[in-house]
Amino acid sequence: MKYMADRKESLGEFELIQRYFSKQSVSSVSLAQGDDCAILDIPSDQSLVFSIDTIVEGRHFPSSLKPEHVATRALGSALSDLAAMGAKPDHFTLALTLPAIDEVWIKSFSESLYEFASRFNISLVGGDTTKGPLAVTLQVHGLVPKNEALLRSGAEAGDGIYLSAPTGDAKAGLELLLKGWTEGSDDEENLVNRFLSPTPRVELAQQLRAKANACIDISDGLISDIEHMARASGLMASINLESIPLSLPLSRLFPEQALGFALQGGDDYELAFALPRSAGSLAEKFGLNQIGTFEAAEGESTIKLLERGKVVAHQQFEGFQHFGK
């Protein structure tokens, strides 16, 4: 688009795209990059699964965030959405809004983006570049065999509720960063990295496709996202607090807040999913943590928390404040 656009930059828009965002595609589907549109042919037995997310400086990430971490957070969280559907990442587009052409920033961002993308076999196939307050929009596309996508709505009463890995670390990492953390112990670094560079559970998701009845990725917080899955499935999630896994770094550095962070922290990008009893061997193979069970809904309530078998809280979110958010 040309109207009102500022074309008098030291490095032109086309040169910038050419230099930093035009590497060869590794996608399995046929594409054309650098034309007006990208093209893909979807295999006839697959469905295309896609999702778009924008992160804006100062709103979704602090201004101090390094460009390499802007890239890993943006792509890590986007790929987590594909994992939640059981989809295999295939290709993505990038809409980048930059306040100025800062080549040092763009180079680090681009290198980190391509490195992360190659780890998950996803190709950048197009995008848009504009001037304005720093914002990154990614649209990710994945493929899933027809009718096999994992939905939030498929859980059944009696299914176990499982987690791909402990939650709460990212929230603890963010707390450290907000206090000005730059370097420190291995435990601290571990937590900070869980915030800066989330690990989308893409591989596990492929295994879950044939086994899980429902799945969601945890972006807003464990309780809140499991509540979404329970509501979509018309069930109630019964969660055992003593079964909530806590990582060693989290319980060592934040002993008081660990459980609260794990339940409500957000930014984890782990998967929560419903497995029928018959899928127990998968849980064992991947060392998955069962944290509760889906039960028939009780009136309006979609989630209850139990401590040694006793109900300590029902759905009302105000009730969870004492977990220390």
Ligand code: ADP
């Ligand atoms: P148009 O004006 O026709 O929309 P653009 O100048 O926006 O064309 O883009 C030219 C080509 O460069 C397109 O193929 C587009 O997909 C690609 N492109 C633009 N910005 C990016 C970006 N940030 N990352 C990857 N590809 C990009």
Ligand code: MG
């Ligand atoms: Mg364009």
